[in-house]
Amino acid sequence: MVKVAPSVLSANFAELKKDLDSIQKYGADWIHYDVMDGHFGPNISFGYSILKDVSKVTNLFLDVHLMISDPKKYVDEFIKAGADLITFHIEAMESEEKTRELIEYIHQHNKHVGISIKPATPVSAIEKYLNDLDLVLVMSVEPGFGGQSFQDMAIAKIKELKDKRQDAHYLIEVDGGINAQTGKLCKDAGADVLVAGSYVFNADNRQAAIDSLK
Numbered sequence: 001m002v003k004v005a006p007s008v009l010s011a012n013f014a015e016l017k018k019d020l021d022s023i024q025k026y027g028a029d030w031i032h033y034d035v036m037d038g039h040f041g042p043n044i045s046f047g048y049s050i051l052k053d054v055s056k057v058t059n060l061f062l063d064v065h066l067m068i069s070d071p072k073k074y075v076d077e078f079i080k081a082g083a084d085l086i087t088f089h090i091e092a093m094e095s096e097e098k099t100r101e102l103i104e105y106i107h108q109h110n111k112h113v114g115i116s117i118k119p120a121t122p123v124s125a126i127e128k129y130l131n132d133l134d135l136v137l138v139m140s141v142e143p144g145f146g147g148q149s150f151q152d153m154a155i156a157k158i159k160e161l162k163d164k165r166q167d168a169h170y171l172i173e174v175d176g177g178i179n180a181q182t183g184k185l186c187k188d189a190g191a192d193v194l195v196a197g198s199y200v201f202n203a204d205n206r207q208a209a210i211d212s213l214k
C-alpha cells in the first residue's frame with residue numbers, strides 16, 4: 001500500500017489546525033511540507049517556525065521538502081522544528097562533497113534524508129547517492145506551485161529508480177499533479193509515497209480523495 005502525503009501548501013493557513021486534523025482523520029500517512037525561499041524557485045511559502053507549530057498539533061510523519069537555494073544553512077532549524085525527513089534538491093548543491101556532507105549531517109541528527117530532482121534533472125544526476133538515501137523525490141511538476149498538471153516524464157524515472165534499487169532502501173516519492181488517475185500510474189510504476197496537495201485539500205470529500213490514492 002502506498003503512503004499518502006498531503007501537501008500543506010494547498011491547505012487553508014487561516015484554519016491550518018482544522019485542515020491538519022482533517023487529513024489525519026481521513027487517513028493521511030505523512031504531511032508534506034513545502035518550503036520555498038523565492039530564490040530556488042518562483043514562490044515563497046513558509047519556514048521552520050510554522051513547522052514547529054505543526055509538529056505540536058499532529059502525530060503524522062513530517063516530510064519536509066526544501067525547495068531552497070542553501071539547504072545546509074537552514075537544516076538545523078528544520079531538524080529542531082521537528083522534521084522527520086528532510087529532502088533537499090540536487091540542483092541546489094554545488095558539489096558532490098557538499099551533497100555527501102549534507103546527507104551525513106542529517107543522518108547524524110537521526111533524521112531521514114531524501115534528494116529531490118526537478119523534471120529536467122535525470123536520475124543519473126543522483127545515482128551515486130542512492131545507497132545513502134532514505135527517499136528520492138521525483139518532481140512531476142516544476143517546483144513552486146500546487147495545482148499544476150502532472151508531467152508524464154516522471155513515470156520513467158519511477159521505473160528507473162525501482163529497477164536501480166536492488167539492495168538500497170530508499171522510498172520513491174512523487175510530487176505534483178497527483179490525483180486518482182496519475183496516482184495509479186505512479187503506483188503501477190513503483191512509487192511508494194504520493195504527494196497530493198490540491199487534489200486532497202480542494203476535494204469536497206477529502207476522505208474519498210485520500211482513499212482513491214491508496
Ligand code: DX5
Nearest residue numbers: 143144146147176177197198
Ligand atoms: C510544488 C510542491 C508540491 C505541490 C503539490 O512545488 O513541491 O508538493 O505542493 O501540489 P499539487 O498536488 O496540487 O500538485
Ligand code: ZN
Nearest residue numbers: 032034065175
Ligand atoms: Zn513538494
